[in-house]
Amino acid sequence: MSIWEVFKRLRPFVRPYRKLILFALVLTLVGALTAQVNPIVLRYTVDTIEEMQKNGWGVARGAGLLALISGILFLKEILNSLIVFGQRFYGEKIRISISGDLADTAVGRILTYDLGFFSSQTNEKGKLQSRIDRGVEYLTRLVQSFFIDLLPLFANSVVALVVMFSANFYVGLVALSILPLYFWVSYKQAEKLSGVRRTLKGQREDKSNGLINLIESIQVIKSFVREPYEATKQFRVQQLLMGSLLKTRQTNFFFDGLKSFLEQIGVVLIIILTAYLVLDQQMSIGAIMFHILLFNNVSAPIRQLHRIYDEMNDALTYSESFFDVLDRKEAVEHSGSYQVAELAGAYELNDVSFTYPNGNKALFNVFMTIPKNQTTALVGLSGAGKSTLINLLSRFYLPDSGELLLDGQPIAAFDLPNLRRNLGMVFQKNHIFKGSIEENIRYGKMEATQEEIQEAAKKAYLHEQVMALPKQYASDAQMLSGGQQQRIAIARLFLKNPPIIFLDEPTASLDAIATEQIKNSLDAIKEGRTVVIISHSLSQIIDADQIYVMEKGRVVENGTHQALYEQNGVYRKIFEASARSLNLDKMLESMRK
Numbered sequence: 001m002s003i004w005e006v007f008k009r010l011r012p013f014v015r016p017y018r019k020l021i022l023f024a025l026v027l028t029l030v031g032a033l034t035a036q037v038n039p040i041v042l043r044y045t046v047d048t049i050e051e052m053q054k055n056g057w058g059v060a061r062g063a064g065l066l067a068l069i070s071g072i073l074f075l076k077e078i079l080n081s082l083i084v085f086g087q088r089f090y091g092e093k094i095r096i097s098i099s100g101d102l103a104d105t106a107v108g109r110i111l112t113y114d115l116g117f118f119s120s121q122t123n124e125k126g127k128l129q130s131r132i133d134r135g136v137e138y139l140t141r142l143v144q145s146f147f148i149d150l151l152p153l154f155a156n157s158v159v160a161l162v163v164m165f166s167a168n169f170y171v172g173l174v175a176l177s178i179l180p181l182y183f184w185v186s187y188k189q190a191e192k193l194s195g196v197r198r199t200l201k202g203q204r205e206d207k208s209n210g211l212i213n214l215i216e217s218i219q220v221i222k223s224f225v226r227e228p229y230e231a232t233k234q235f236r237v238q239q240l241l242m243g244s245l246l247k248t249r250q251t252n253f254f255f256d257g258l259k260s261f262l263e264q265i266g267v268v269l270i271i272i273l274t275a276y277l278v279l280d281q282q283m284s285i286g287a288i289m290f291h292i293l294l295f296n297n298v299s300a301p302i303r304q305l306h307r308i309y310d311e312m313n314d315a316l317t318y319s320e321s322f323f324d325v326l327d328r329k330e331a332v333e334h335s336g337s338y339q340v341a342e343l344a345g346a347y348e349l350n351d352v353s354f355t356y357p358n359g360n361k362a363l364f365n366v367f368m369t370i371p372k373n374q375t376t377a378l379v380g381l382s383g384a385g386k387s388t389l390i391n392l393l394s395r396f397y398l399p400d401s402g403e404l405l406l407d408g409q410p411i412a413a414f415d416l417p418n419l420r421r422n423l424g425m426v427f428q429k430n431h432i433f434k435g436s437i438e439e440n441i442r443y444g445k446m447e448a449t450q451e452e453i454q455e456a457a458k459k460a461y462l463h464e465q466v467m468a469l470p471k472q473y474a475s476d477a478q479m480l481s482g483g484q485q486q487r488i489a490i491a492r493l494f495l496k497n498p499p500i501i502f503l504d505e506p507t508a509s510l511d512a513i514a515t516e517q518i519k520n521s522l523d524a525i526k527e528g529r530t531v532v533i534i535s536h537s538l539s540q541i542i543d544a545d546q547i548y549v550m551e552k553g554r555v556v557e558n559g560t561h562q563a564l565y566e567q568n569g570v571y572r573k574i575f576e577a578s579a580r581s582l583n584l585d586k587m588l589e590s591m592r593k
């Protein structure tokens with residue numbers, strides 16, 4: 001991506017603030033002019049005092065001069081303070097607003113992407129966060145530097161140069177001749193740093209990803225006493241990052257030193273030249289200070305130019321991956337237009353195959369009929385493809401090939417929000433948002449009343465437990481136990497009340513009593529709805545109207561419990577293994593006694 005492409009991409013973000021930018025620019029241009037006041041006043045003072053000394057005037061006669069100088073400098077400082085305040089404040093306002101807009105756009109965009117985008121390796125949590133954060137940070141810095149700082153800096157330099165040339169052509173020439181050298185050194189510096197910048201970006205993403213993983217895995221790390229191992233892993237990433245940072249600093253220090261040296265050579269040359277001109281009586285003594293201050297006005301902005309050049313390069317490195325996040329058009333979930341108020345939930349899968357974006361082939365030639373208003377159970381060993389199938393039925397992914405119909409329509413034809421409003425899901429591990437229990441249940445129906453929320457919690461056998469908490473429904477939901485969190489997910493489902501329900505191990509984290517309670521609730525909600533359930537619990541499978549048995553991404557058997565049992569195949573093997581794991585013989589023996 002070239003810098004012009006970056007600016008083209010930034011245009012829509014900058015446009016709304018163009019008036020504000022213009023105002024900030026005018027302010028800084030006025031600032032550039034006031035910056036030339038000091039050298040002029042100083043030359044006038046030195047020359048006038050010298051004149052006075054020659055004439056033998058005392059302090060009393062010089063008082064007028066002092067009052068005049070103080071007045072001018074004082075007024076100039078007041079004006080300057082106002083300008084600096086205005087420039088900083090409006091500059092910051094523009095920066096903060098653009099940064100907010102960029103971040104909002106990125107968040108808005110990624111929310112439209114499909115699950116494939118989020119499960120890809122390049123978009124792991126920490127990496128994606130770092131790409132967006134750094135992208136926004138460097139792009140806004142670029143806007144600030146380019147639109148607010150750069151032009152006034154140039155103006156300042158040019159004004160100072162013009163004043164120098166008008167004072168004396170040769171002095172102006174010395175100042176001007178230092179500039180190309182200065183630019184050349186800056187260019188070399190940037191060239192040296194460009195490679196390190198990309199490496200730094202990758203290392204920063206790795207670091208932030210590593211840190212998030214570490215926090216999320218803290219319990220496992222501690223239980224295996226792997227703190228030293230994890231610390232070493234993180235230390236290595238940090239070491240690499242530190243190495244690159246140090247290299248950057250080293251390069252910067254070397255080139256900055258070189259530039260200071262050039263600047264000092266400029267100062268010395270100007271002093272020598274002006275001193276010669278003063279001695280040759282071509283100039284007054286005040287010109288020495290005048291020229292040095294002017295040269296400072298030329299070189300100080302140029303020094304800043306290097307910073308802007310640096311920021312431009314940083315922005316280039318980070319904007320590429322930032323805009324890449326915005327540009328993933330192929331990841332946008334495409335919604336169809338087919339809408340119905342309430343779906344029945346009859347699915348038909350004909351020869352459906354599916355591969356995850358990372359290349360994992362998960363389903364092969366699946367044929368399946370899921371009748372409406374009935375319960376269909378999916379059975380199979382781990383990795384058989386059961387959850388993947390639910391991902392397809394909920395249209396989180398589309399099949400690679402084959403036909404997936406819902407109520408007779410291809411699933412891709414459905415309006416997505418309309419479709420998902422008709423679906424309810426409870427997983428083994430359910431997401432609990434940061435916030436209160438009430439907020440978390442309300443996710444099922446945003447406009448729900450307190451009564452509706454409590455009613456849903458009662459059905460999920462959660463109400464009494466919540467009432468026993470000190471802050472009741474206002475308690476932090478993330479502090480609840482795994483089983484309680486699962487009940488929140490079930491309460492959400494009751495509140496949403498959809499016609500199609502997917503249950504992926506819905507009672508996995510519940511104790512025996514709760515499992516029975518929730519089973520009763522789910523049995524009640526199953527009435528008149530289409531339910532697809534994945535469960536390792538025999539009781540929930542036996543109850544299903546029909547069962548599909550999956551193995552390695554294929555459907556290998558299907559039928560009712562009794563028919564499959566008698567078939568003496570994969571289902572029977574799984575069923576008997578489950579029964580043995582329950583130690584049914586001993587259980588029955590105890591119950592008989």
Ligand SMILES: Nc1ncnc2c1ncn2[C@@H]1O[C@H](COP(=O)(O)OP(=O)(O)OP(=O)(O)O)[C@@H](O)[C@H]1O
Pocket residue numbers: 119356357358360361362380381382383384385386387388389
């Ligand atoms: N997000 C993903 N990206 C890539 N591959 C995936 C993803 N999720 C699952 N898979 C792969 O798809 C295959 C089927 O996984 P799936 O989760 O559907 O099995 P499952 O039958 O539900 O297993 P379990 O009972 O253990 O939950 C596995 O090989 C798995 O590695």
